[in-house]
Structure formats: C-alpha cells, structure tokens
Amino acid sequence: MFSSGNITEKIRIGHFKCAGETVVDLFAGIGYFTLPYLVHANASLVYACEWNPDAVEALKINLALNGVTSRCIVLEGDNQKTCPKRVADRVNLGLIPSSEGSWEVACAALKLDTGGILHVHGNVTGKVHKKKHNVFDSSVSTVCSPAGTAEPKESIHSCNRLLLLNTSSETTDNGCSNSEELTANNVHTEIPNQTHLGEGKSKKRLKPEWTEWAFNAGRRMKEILQNQTLRDWLVTVVHIEHVKSYAPHIDHLVVDIRCLPNSQHSAR
16 A cells, blocks of 8 residues: 555646646555645545555545545555546556556547556566567657656656657657657657666666557557547557666556547647
C-alpha cells in the first residue's frame, strides 16, 4: 500500500495540471496516487477503484481528512467490473510488477471523442536483450512537450533517445533540438541526441529496455483502442519516468501514453 520509494512519482503527479479533468485510478489502495491528483493537481473528479475492503476504508478516511471526499467516487471491487467507461481524461495504472491485466479496462475508460493520457507503471528487467533494438514503428510516436502544458513534466529530458514516429511529415513544437531526421519504412522519425533522464545526482542512463517496454505498451494500447472503437488512434509516448530500482537489474518505470482519436488529432 505504501512505499517511500514511490515518493518521486507522487510528487510528479502533484505537479500535473488536472483542473477540469476526470481521472480514473485503477489501483487506488489507500489513496497514495488518488490524493495528489485531488489535493495538488486539482482534478475535478477521481474515480478510485479498489478491491481490498480494508484499503477502501482507509481511502475514505484519507479523503475526508484531506477535504476532498466530494470530488472522489470510490468504486469497491474488481476494476474489471466497476470501472466506468468513456469518462476519463487520464487513467492511472499504478500496479507493479505489471498492470497489463487492466490495459483493456484503462483504454475503455478514456473519453471517446477527446481521448486522454494513460500513466502505466511496470517493472522492467535490464541486461536481458543483447541484440540491437529496432523500434521503428509507424503506429506509435514519441514527443516532448514544453513545460507548463497539460502534459506531465514533458521537458527535453523526457524525450531522451525516444523516437518521434508519425505517418506524415508533421512536426511538433517540442523543444527538442539537435535532432537527426531519418526515414525508415517511409516513417518520419526524429531521434533526439539525449541519452539520459533527469539532471545532477538523479541523472540516469536511458536503457534500451526502457524504450522497448514503452513502445510495446504504446503499440498494445493502440491495438486495444482500435479494436474497441473500430477507429484509428494516434498513440504517443510522451514521457518515461524512472521511479526506483530493485536488485538484480529491475527498474520500476512509468510511461505516459497520450491517446488521441484521429479526428481529434487532425483538429489540433
């Protein structure tokens, strides 16, 4: 329920700009991530899904203590059954080692007309894949957004060695410089020249296993959304966050995946 190692992610959520947004927290527990969305990120409404009755009781107490009960709907039980559909601007999937069992639920929770952002947690094992990675894929893109936008903490450090993959030559004002433009299988690609996440003592090398995991998650989310809605979606990996490390060579990551229906993408 509580882990001091997750404090950086709790703080990061607190800096999101969620005013006017509806958030679904699929694994709410006692409110470790639900509360920052409400208290600091100012989400208008959070649906908090939790199936442990003891955790639900503690969650309700914590909501009351923080004066945010009126902005949270607690849904007790299996999120496969309780999670609302087509309501969310953001979905938080804060379960490790993997939240994959609820990816379809998360995609079904996103708003149909405007889409939203999936914050996907997972444990990624390093030093497993020895061959060179090729993650060129026109179905998923990665971008960096300037600070101060609705996206969570997307700065130049968020796009380290990630690929901007689109089926057109469209570019974004993302603050990433010194990029090399390549073409692979007729896909427009930008590869920023950064190789690390963060700064100073918290600076960490961006591992190829992290980007591979993030792209695989993005590709799977796109497949799920297209199967659920029978329409095309633009799926974008906008940020990879390193939360903490375990031994041997296991990293707790969060990938932020923006999902926009193609009509909404065209209007942007």
